[in-house]
Amino acid sequence: MPRKQIWSGVAMAAAASAALSGCSLKATDGTPKSLSQLSSLSAQDAVKAAGRAVAAHPGAKVHTVLEASDVTEITDVTATYGDKAALQGTLATVPTGSRTTVSAADGVPIRYADHVMFVNAGTDPSMAAAMGGKAWLRMDLGGPDTNPQVAAIGADVVDNTSPTKGLTMLTAAKDLHKVGEETRGGVQTLHYQGTVSGADAVDPNLVGRGLTQEEADTVSQNLVRGEVSSITYDVWLRQDGLPVAQTFVESASGATLKGAIEFSNWGAGTSVEAVADDQSVDYASLIAKASASASASASAEAASASPSASPSASDSSSASPSASDSSSASTAPSTSTTPSASGTPSTPTPTGTPATPAAPKTPATPATPGSTGSSATVSATS
Numbered sequence: 001m002p003r004k005q006i007w008s009g010v011a012m013a014a015a016a017s018a019a020l021s022g023c024s025l026k027a028t029d030g031t032p033k034s035l036s037q038l039s040s041l042s043a044q045d046a047v048k049a050a051g052r053a054v055a056a057h058p059g060a061k062v063h064t065v066l067e068a069s070d071v072t073e074i075t076d077v078t079a080t081y082g083d084k085a086a087l088q089g090t091l092a093t094v095p096t097g098s099r100t101t102v103s104a105a106d107g108v109p110i111r112y113a114d115h116v117m118f119v120n121a122g123t124d125p126s127m128a129a130a131m132g133g134k135a136w137l138r139m140d141l142g143g144p145d146t147n148p149q150v151a152a153i154g155a156d157v158v159d160n161t162s163p164t165k166g167l168t169m170l171t172a173a174k175d176l177h178k179v180g181e182e183t184r185g186g187v188q189t190l191h192y193q194g195t196v197s198g199a200d201a202v203d204p205n206l207v208g209r210g211l212t213q214e215e216a217d218t219v220s221q222n223l224v225r226g227e228v229s230s231i232t233y234d235v236w237l238r239q240d241g242l243p244v245a246q247t248f249v250e251s252a253s254g255a256t257l258k259g260a261i262e263f264s265n266w267g268a269g270t271s272v273e274a275v276a277d278d279q280s281v282d283y284a285s286l287i288a289k290a291s292a293s294a295s296a297s298a299s300a301e302a303a304s305a306s307p308s309a310s311p312s313a314s315d316s317s318s319a320s321p322s323a324s325d326s327s328s329a330s331t332a333p334s335t336s337t338t339p340s341a342s343g344t345p346s347t348p349t350p351t352g353t354p355a356t357p358a359a360p361k362t363p364a365t366p367a368t369p370g371s372t373g374s375s376a377t378v379s380a381t382s
Contacts, residue, residue: 031056031241035181035190038241043176043192044210046237051167053241058082061265062089062161065100067258072096076107079161080270086113087161088272100260110157113272115142117154118280130289136280147284163235163243163261165218170194170233172211172219182236184244185262189236197230198223228252242266 031053032038038046064075077089090107109120121127122135131137139154140146159165170176173194182191200206201223206216222228231250238244247260 033240035188035239038190038237038239039178039181043178043194044171046178046190046241047167047171047176047192047235048210049241050235050237050243051164051171054081054163054167054243057242057267059266059268059270060263061268062087063101063262063264064160065260066160067096069255070096072098072100074100074102074107075110075157075161076102077110077161078265078268078270081162081164085158085162086270086272087111087158088270091119091157111272111275112154112158116140117157118275119283130286131281134279134281136275137283137286138275138280139283147287150284150287160259161261163246163263165222166233166246166248166261167235167243168211168215168218169196169222169231170235171215172196172200172206172209173233174200174209179234184236185264187236187238187244189238189244191234191236193232193234195230195232196223198228 031049032041032046038049041049058081060079062075062077062079064073066073066075071093072095073091073093075089075091077087077091079085079087079089088111089109090102091110092102092107094102111118117139119137119139120135121137122131122133139150141151141154141158170192173196176192176194179191179193182189184191196219201220206219207213211219223231229251231248234245234247235243236245243261243263245260245262248258250257250259
């Protein structure tokens with residue numbers, strides 16, 4: 001996506017203002033051009049400058065690691081942010097503590113464009129029958145009749161590859177401060193840190209602390225929706241204000257989620273390959289069929305287990321079902337091959353996204369860990 005153009009008169013005015021103030025930012029997009037200029041800004045202004053830098057270069061290669069207590073999600077994608085958000089890459093889940101990188105062959109291909117997420121789940125043997133031989137699960141995230149369950153799953157993946165929400169949450173931190181200059185991934189950066197708490201969700205002064213109303217709403221919604229007690233964010237910014245890495249640690253309802261996002265190749269475009277209609281299955285429909293099948297099986301089992309009439313006392317011995325009858329009566333009809341009812345682990349809430357409601361699990365659909373957060377201790381490579 002091309003860099004946003006600014007009228008030359010506005011650009012010259014911005015340059016003059018920067019020269020007079022001693023805080024020279026790039027005239028074209030209001031972002032710094034050296035670490036010294038970035039360092040001269042307040043911590044909140046530096047994080048806001050990072051947001052402007054992302055808007056001016058809305059695309060990057062992204063490596064994300066989200067770590068819950070039992071499962072870790074690893075995403076490697078090329079992503080574009082903003083109104084034309086898109087991504088293409090792979091997503092994998094592994095046991096927590098086993099590793100933070102995977103090969104492309106270990107990940108499930110994912111694609112997102114025009115508010116539709118595609119996950120290549122057809123190669124999973126447990127999904128083949130349910131998908132009728134088709135390769136891709138389709139999740140429509142933007143329609144008026146979109147299943148909220150499905151929308152949350154897809155939105156989590158998109159949000160967790162973008163720095164935008166994390167930068168917004170960090171701006172709201174009352175203790176936002178500059179940690180210092182550090183080398184991150186071989187790049188000289190300035191490290192900033194801050195913590196937001198559950199109390200910030202109802203703070204009427206969020207807008208007064210430098211956030212727009214929309215940003216304040218984002219903070220409140222994420223903290224309340226996830227019932228989060230606190231989230232600590234760290235971000236490492238390079239000399240032009242673009243994030244090199246972002247991490248968070250979220251505590252919510254007795255659980256902790258850690259996340260680390262590494263960014264590289266800023267300004268990279270995303271070319272998403274189209275998926276033919278005859279090669280995809282609607283995920284919401286698959287869930288509905290699985291639920292209907294499970295409900296029908298439960299009803300049939302209940303009916304077969306209920307006697308048609310209560311035998312009288314005198315007939316009790318003769319009316320008692322035989323062992324063979326009892327065995328056959330308790331046998332539930334088999335169900336068709338559909339996603340198991342075990343449910344897709346919920347996705348990170350705040351910073352990452354709201355917790356995903358449990359849904360019949362699609363084995364090949366990488367499950368997202370269930371709380372939200374990430375710390376600087378999580379190791380992730382770009």
